[in-house]
Amino acid sequence: MTLAHVSGYPRIGGDRELKRALESYWQGGLDREGLEAVGHELRARHWQAQRDAGLDLVTVGDFAFYDQVLNVSALLGAVPPRFGAEDEIARGEVDLDTQFRMARGRAPRGEPAAACEMTKYFDTNYHYLVPELHAGQTFRLASSRLFDEVEEARAAGHPVKVTLIGPLTWLWLGKEKGGDAFDRLSLLEALLPVYGEVLTRLAKQGVEWVQLDEPALVQDLPQAWKQAFEAAYNLLRSAPVKLLVASYFGGLGDNLQLAVNLPVDGLHIDAVRAPEQLTPVIDNLPGYKVLSVGAIDGRNVWRADLAALHERLASARMRLGERLWIAPSCSLLHVPVDLAAETELDDELKGWLAFARQKLDETVTLARLLDGRADDADRARRDAATAALDARRESARIHRPAVAERLARLSEADTRRDSAYPERARAQRRKLDLPLFPTTTIGSFPQTVAIRAARRAYKAGELDREAYEARMREEIAATVARQEALGIDMPVHGEAERNDMVEYFGEQLDGFAFTRFGWVQSYGSRCVKPPVIVGDVARPAPMTVRWSDYAQSLTERPMKGMLTGPVTILQWSFVRDDQPRETTCRQIALALRDEVADLEAAGIAAIQIDEPALREGLPLRQAEWQGYLDWAVACFQLTAAVADDATQIHTHMCYSEFNDIIGSIAALDADVITIETSRSDMELLDAFQDFAYPNEIGPGVYDIHSPNIPEVDWMVALMEKAAERIPVDRLWVNPDCGLKTRGWAEVEPALANMVKAAETLRRRL
Ligand code: GLN
Numbered sequence: 001m002t003l004a005h006v007s008g009y010p011r012i013g014g015d016r017e018l019k020r021a022l023e024s025y026w027q028g029g030l031d032r033e034g035l036e037a038v039g040h041e042l043r044a045r046h047w048q049a050q051r052d053a054g055l056d057l058v059t060v061g062d063f064a065f066y067d068q069v070l071n072v073s074a075l076l077g078a079v080p081p082r083f084g085a086e087d088e089i090a091r092g093e094v095d096l097d098t099q100f101r102m103a104r105g106r107a108p109r110g111e112p113a114a115a116c117e118m119t120k121y122f123d124t125n126y127h128y129l130v131p132e133l134h135a136g137q138t139f140r141l142a143s144s145r146l147f148d149e150v151e152e153a154r155a156a157g158h159p160v161k162v163t164l165i166g167p168l169t170w171l172w173l174g175k176e177k178g179g180d181a182f183d184r185l186s187l188l189e190a191l192l193p194v195y196g197e198v199l200t201r202l203a204k205q206g207v208e209w210v211q212l213d214e215p216a217l218v219q220d221l222p223q224a225w226k227q228a229f230e231a232a233y234n235l236l237r238s239a240p241v242k243l244l245v246a247s248y249f250g251g252l253g254d255n256l257q258l259a260v261n262l263p264v265d266g267l268h269i270d271a272v273r274a275p276e277q278l279t280p281v282i283d284n285l286p287g288y289k290v291l292s293v294g295a296i297d298g299r300n301v302w303r304a305d306l307a308a309l310h311e312r313l314a315s316a317r318m319r320l321g322e323r324l325w326i327a328p329s330c331s332l333l334h335v336p337v338d339l340a341a342e343t344e345l346d347d348e349l350k351g352w353l354a355f356a357r358q359k360l361d362e363t364v365t366l367a368r369l370l371d372g373r374a375d376d377a378d379r380a381r382r383d384a385a386t387a388a389l390d391a392r393r394e395s396a397r398i399h400r401p402a403v404a405e406r407l408a409r410l411s412e413a414d415t416r417r418d419s420a421y422p423e424r425a426r427a428q429r430r431k432l433d434l435p436l437f438p439t440t441t442i443g444s445f446p447q448t449v450a451i452r453a454a455r456r457a458y459k460a461g462e463l464d465r466e467a468y469e470a471r472m473r474e475e476i477a478a479t480v481a482r483q484e485a486l487g488i489d490m491p492v493h494g495e496a497e498r499n500d501m502v503e504y505f506g507e508q509l510d511g512f513a514f515t516r517f518g519w520v521q522s523y524g525s526r527c528v529k530p531p532v533i534v535g536d537v538a539r540p541a542p543m544t545v546r547w548s549d550y551a552q553s554l555t556e557r558p559m560k561g562m563l564t565g566p567v568t569i570l571q572w573s574f575v576r577d578d579q580p581r582e583t584t585c586r587q588i589a590l591a592l593r594d595e596v597a598d599l600e601a602a603g604i605a606a607i608q609i610d611e612p613a614l615r616e617g618l619p620l621r622q623a624e625w626q627g628y629l630d631w632a633v634a635c636f637q638l639t640a641a642v643a644d645d646a647t648q649i650h651t652h653m654c655y656s657e658f659n660d661i662i663g664s665i666a667a668l669d670a671d672v673i674t675i676e677t678s679r680s681d682m683e684l685l686d687a688f689q690d691f692a693y694p695n696e697i698g699p700g701v702y703d704i705h706s707p708n709i710p711e712v713d714w715m716v717a718l719m720e721k722a723a724e725r726i727p728v729d730r731l732w733v734n735p736d737c738g739l740k741t742r743g744w745a746e747v748e749p750a751l752a753n754m755v756k757a758a759e760t761l762r763r764r765l
């Protein structure tokens with residue numbers, strides 16, 4: 001019998017129950033017992049869903065109040081000293097509030113302390129808390145939550161498989177801290193006994209299978225890490241449980257031999273991202289080992305083609321017999337919970353989709369089809385999928401032939417501006433007439449309670465469109481007036497009318513669909529609801545022109561138009577799976593290109609095309625970077641290059657790692673790039689200097705994440721450092737990022753100081 005299981009299930013709850021409970025607990029509305037009760041209820045519900053669907057094992061260990069990587073850090077007693085948790089660790093019970101302090105800096109109980117760093121989990125939009133590692137660190141079993149959850153599941157009568165981040169990936173995700181340089185891999189030896197203890201304790205509870213997640217196996221591993229994998233699992237094999245090592249998010253590549261030969265009882269592979277590895281993995285798999293094939297897409301929302309998968313996996317079933325397991329490619333954490341909740345979605349589109357709950361059914365049906373034990377319901381599910389996907393392929397909703405034709409007609413010249421930067425810069429100087437060290441902002445101004453209330457009222461039908469737009473125009477007028485008063489050289493309209501920088505555009509573009517409850521956990525209690533790119537993308541009408549046009553009418557200064565770039569829109573959506581991502585991105589770029597042309601025609605002399613997600617689109621394997629960067633850059637250029645020489649194209653990116661992609665950043669050929677730099681003390685500009693970056697740069701002079709008002713001298717000093725690296729006539733003065741999360745009480749004095757800093761610089765240099 002082919003066993004069906006999942007790597008993990010979303011824990012947030014169909015109605016975001018966990019989010020609400022957490023936020024209420026943090027604010028003092030819910031007590032600890034109440035919070036634990038919500039956790040208990042969600043786990044029970046999710047295990048029951050797995051059983052009801054017919055999975056052979058339910059997965060325990062995927063639940064976390066904040067983050068599953070943080071759970072493991074607590075389990076291992078890896079709590080940084082500043083949280084003062086020595087007693088808790090010694091007692092073997094790191095408190096939940098300690099975990100919350102690690103995640104957020106504060107909790108109902110315990111002293112506040114600087115939160116741990118958070119970063120994206122591989123190439124997902126899920127953020128984990130980075131384990132802080134220091135030389136000579138010791139570990140000890142310091143949480144019983146996992147074991148309690150196993151008891152809970154067993155008490156409910158479920159057959160249990162436990163999941164846990166594996167030791168190598170936990171270290172891989174960690175970061176060396178503290179003065180002396182050391183290699184975090186050196187901590188493995190101290191770590192393994194604790195993992196051994198965990199496994200032994202799970203075995204005592206009657207757990208047969210433990211899945212150790214090792215997605216680091218799909219990345220480029222240094223030789224020492226490869227060897228460490230072998231050594232570590234040689235040690236762990238003595239534990240009295242069966243181990244399933246899980247890889248996902250990509251192919252094993254050059255780690256294939258290493259992975260298949262690890263001395264464990266099973267291997268999980270991602271056969272969605274890397275279907276081509278199925279045959280070589282089976283060819284090389286030792287005869288005693290189980291292979292869990294991740295066949296259902298855990299990263300996207302599309303319905304699986306069960307008949308095609310059945311056919312594709314039939315030979316695997318024949319070769320492996322009962323050693324074949326079937327699962328989604330990775331944890332279902334990365335998709336929304338339940339499509340059944342989408343009562344307002346039309347049936348056609350609904351028929352093309354599957355969320356976590358539906359993917360459980362798909363997993364089970366596929367396993368039964370492969371076994372030849374499918375019942376009527378399974379066959380009906382398979383046939384319904386075939387019919388829906390056939391209809392999808394033919395649907396007029398997907399295919400807009402005009403889009404493909406336009407793309408086919410484009411040539412290389414369409415991705416190039418008329419002249420090179422120096423000549424454009426001259427034309428722009430004549431037109432814009434800006435001082436040295438021109439001041440600007442990144443686009444958004446405070447999204448006040450009043451703005452959000454107006455939008456809610458509009459969505460609820462309490463405010464009609466005209467009244468809503470009038471309210472937004474008032475906000476824009478006020479924002480422009482404040483920038484005039486502050487003396488900002490290049491104002492923006494402030495983005496009051498935008499709910500979200502991707503959703504706002506998606507809602508106005510053909511080819512996008514929106515769910516009502518399609519929430520996916522981003523971090524802690526934070527969820528995002530990515531749009532779904534369903535079909536060919538086209539722009540039926542201008543999207544931002546009337547707002548920018550109105551804002552420009554209020555001031556003599558050059559108003560900067562504001563667009564979200566094609567790569568970022570792609571990256572923050574669920575993307576269609578029936579054509580390459582690159583093609584979808586080019587379609588978005590083409591739609592935005594028309595918007596650039598229309599803004600320019602309306603007299604907007606500077607247009608910013610934000611690409612904060614460009615870097616996170618980088619593939620997990622370095623060998624694939626250049627291929628991605630090439631098309632990503634081409635898409636940006638396709639959007640921007642329609643602009644005349646005298647129209648100034650800006651872009652913005654808010655991260656601080658440019659070294660390895662600086663060539664591609666320069667290839668974007670934006671006239672001005674604004675970047676996050678204040679926290680790196682301008683050292684980030686070294687990459688730009690070393691590369692002899694040719695265009696203008698606005699290195700952020702203050703951190704908008706902090707409520708502190710930046711001081712004039714401090715910003716002047718930062719800009720002087722910048723001027724040591726970049727010629728002064730190519731420098732701009734601006735904050736690190738948009739101001740939407742701040743209040744006016746902070747924004748006004750901060751910008752007033754920023755303008756003073758620019759004036760000081762002009763006098764000095
Ligand atoms: N223009 C956007 C803003 O100011 C940019 C946001 C971002 O960089 N993530 O909010």
Ligand code: ZN
Nearest residue numbers: 653654737738
């Ligand atoms: Zn930003």
